[in-house]
Amino acid sequence: MTGPLDTPLTRHAGIEVPLLCGAMYPCSNPELVAAVSEAGGMGIVQPVSLSYVHGHEFREGLRFIRQLTSKPIGMNALIEQSSKAYRERMERWVDVALEEGVRFFVTSLGNPRWVADRAHAAGGVVYHDVTERKWAMKGLDGGVDGIIAVNRRAGGHAGPTDAAALYEELADLGVPLVCAGGIGDEAEFVAALRLGYAGAQLGTRFIATPECRASEAYKAAIVRAREDDIVLTERLSGIPVAVIRTPYIERLGLRAGPLARRLLRGRRTKHLMRTFFALRSVWELKRALMNEDKEYWQAGRSVERIHAVEPAGEIVRRFAEATKQID
Numbered sequence: 291m292t293g294p295l296d297t298p299l300t301r302h303a304g305i306e307v308p309l310l311c312g313a314m315y316p317c318s319n320p321e322l323v324a325a326v327s328e329a330g331g332m333g334i335v336q337p338v339s340l341s342y343v344h345g346h347e348f349r350e351g352l353r354f355i356r357q358l359t360s361k362p363i364g365m366n367a368l369i370e371q372s373s374k375a376y377r378e379r380m381e382r383w384v385d386v387a388l389e390e391g392v393r394f395f396v397t398s399l400g401n402p403r404w405v406a407d408r409a410h411a412a413g414g415v416v417y418h419d420v421t422e423r424k425w426a427m428k429g430l431d432g433g434v435d436g437i438i439a440v441n442r443r444a445g446g447h448a449g450p451t452d453a454a455a456l457y458e459e460l461a462d463l464g465v466p467l468v469c470a471g472g473i474g475d476e477a478e479f480v481a482a483l484r485l486g487y488a489g490a491q492l493g494t495r496f497i498a499t500p501e502c503r504a505s506e507a508y509k510a511a512i513v514r515a516r517e518d519d520i521v522l523t524e525r526l527s528g529i530p531v532a533v534i535r536t537p538y539i540e541r542l543g544l545r546a547g548p549l550a551r552r553l554l555r556g557r558r559t560k561h562l563m564r565t566f567f568a569l570r571s572v573w574e575l576k577r578a579l580m581n582e583d584k585e586y587w588q589a590g591r592s593v594e595r596i597h598a599v600e601p602a603g604e605i606v607r608r609f610a611e612a613t614k615q616i617d
Contacts, residue, residue: 294613298466299489302415302435303394304362306330307610308489309479311496311602312438312470313366313396314446314588316343319503320351322496322602324358329606334364334396337383344503348383352390365392369400388412396438397429406433417468421449423459436466438491443472445494445590448522448532457485474595476612483616494590499602508587509599511536517594534593536585 299308311318311326313336320340323333333355340351355363365387367380384395384405393412397405398419406416410433417436418429426437439460441453449456453469460467466488473479473490482490497504498512515534522530523539533539 294483294616295610297483297488299436299468302417302466303332303364305332307606308468308483309606309609310334310364310396310438310468310489310491312491312493313339314493314497315339317493317497317502317504319344319501320346320355320358321503322499322501323363324355325499325501325602326496326606327361327363328359329603330361330610331606332362332364332394334366334394335387335392336366337380338368349386349390352387352392356390362394363392364394364396366396366398367402367405369397369402369405384408388414397432397434398438402429402432402434406435417466419470420460421447422451422456426460426463430463430465434465436468436488437463438468438470439487441469441471443517443591444470445532445588445592447529448590453482453487454485457487461486471590472592474592476609478592478595479609480612480616483613492592494592495596495605496602497589498596498599499605500599501602507585511585511587512589512593512596513598515589515593517591520589520591520593531588532590534585534587534589536587538585 295307297308307330309331311322311331311333313334315336316339318336318339323335326333337348340346341348346354367384369380388408393414395405395409395414395416396419397416402416402418409416415435417438418434419438419440420426420429421440429437437460439456440449441456442448442451448471453472457467468489468491469482469487470491473482473492474495479490494512496502498509511534519535520532521535523533524530
């Protein structure tokens with residue numbers, strides 16, 4: 291295969307379209323992961339979501355996805371050292387994923403060396419989430435094969451710069467770069483490829499699909515929202531997270547309290563505080579998924595270009611078709 295769909299990402303991942311459905315808590319249900327992969331992109335499994343939101347024992351969840359598609363899937367490994375028990379559980383999940391044939395991993399929030407060593411031994415590859423150059427350098431020191439470049443328009447933990455500036459910051463590192471953030475339609479996908487990115491990772495766009503098990507209220511909020519409706523709150527994880535502005539968010543406020551901010555800066559207390567925030571956010575986001583009383587909806591600035599709930603496969607195929615305009 292030659293042309294704009296033949297990129298280092300497609301070759302690394304063994305896929306047809308350089309498009310990833312990013313791992314999302316709580317939205318990465320098996321049906322969504324499988325639908326993106328089946329259409330030629332790659333769905334990334336989020337293990338906490340798979341096991342604790344959608345109720346699948348991890349190995350059986352991977353096998354269920356395999357019943358829906360035989361095409362490649364990936365796995366997200368959150369590698370922050372929040373606790374020994376968490377690290378051991380993530381190691382088991384990575385080992386199970388390798389045993390079940392997963393060969394593409396996305397790491398974030400820590401040193402990826404142990405994931406890279408395991409993946410490389412099995413012929414796999416690892417891409418690492420970063421928001422700026424210093425984290426990219428640490429990822430490369432940890433043996434990763436590519437970088438997920440998270441820009442300021444991303445959902446979740448967005449970066450400080452736009453897609454073009456982040457590409458320029460990282461372009462000399464000699465590994466494939468994947469654009470993450472702000473891609474809501476095919477024109478933005480084509481623009482990212484023209485910048486030099488090897489592909490794109492989408493999250494918000496794939497929430498607004500029939501395959502995603504997010505609530506209809508969540509999907510409608512994405513379709514309704516515009517770019518200036520996205521705000522950053524520290525109240526979810528202790529560091530800024532992009533969410534849709536709702537009455538609940540406005541009541542909650544956007545900044546962590548002074549004590550929390552002080553503890554988050556402490557060398558000995560920051561991991562404890564992040565664990566506290568993470569446990570609280572797990573409950574909040576699960577309630578949002580099930581359309582309960584709190585409108586706590588993560589989303590990126592790509593909402594500006596999302597105008598309807600559409601099947602995941604149609605999105606992948608439409609994005610692929612749009613690349614024909616690239617010379």
